[in-house]
């Protein structure tokens with residue numbers, strides 16, 4: 001699990017252009033998550049058990065302090081041994097991030 005320090009480190013490398021929430025399509029992001037991410041992650045609101053061990057449910061991702069759009073875009077643009085390198089188009093990434101952020105139950 002990449003903690004907050006990990007995210008900060010990756011962010012400092014300046015690898016990512018933050019995906020903007022503007023123009024994001026949350027419904028499309030949800031559909032994308034159901035298609036691509038759901039084989040490992042629990043992607044629905046309120047779901048707390050992921051199909052793949054160690055894959056954080058998206059609701060929990062959304063509720064994690066510091067898991068901003070920026071942190072998510074960094075995560076999705078860097079590679080992880082435990083998660084396949086899924087190459088997302090810019091708009092897919094924006095949408096899926098907007099969907100994850102929309103699950104934040106603190107909002």
Ligand code: HEC
Pocket residue numbers: 001002033036037038039040041052053054055056061064072075076080082083084086096
């Ligand atoms: C083949 C399984 C698999 C697929 C498909 C997958 N993931 Fe993951 N994902 C994982 C695993 C396992 C982790 C935990 C890895 C770690 O913390 O090192 C993870 C971690 C994450 C994290 C970090 C969560 C945290 O709290 O550390 C995010 C964000 C994430 N995935 C988003 C996505 C998105 C968005 C998609 C779809 C585009 C996706 N994942 C598809 C397996 C997968």
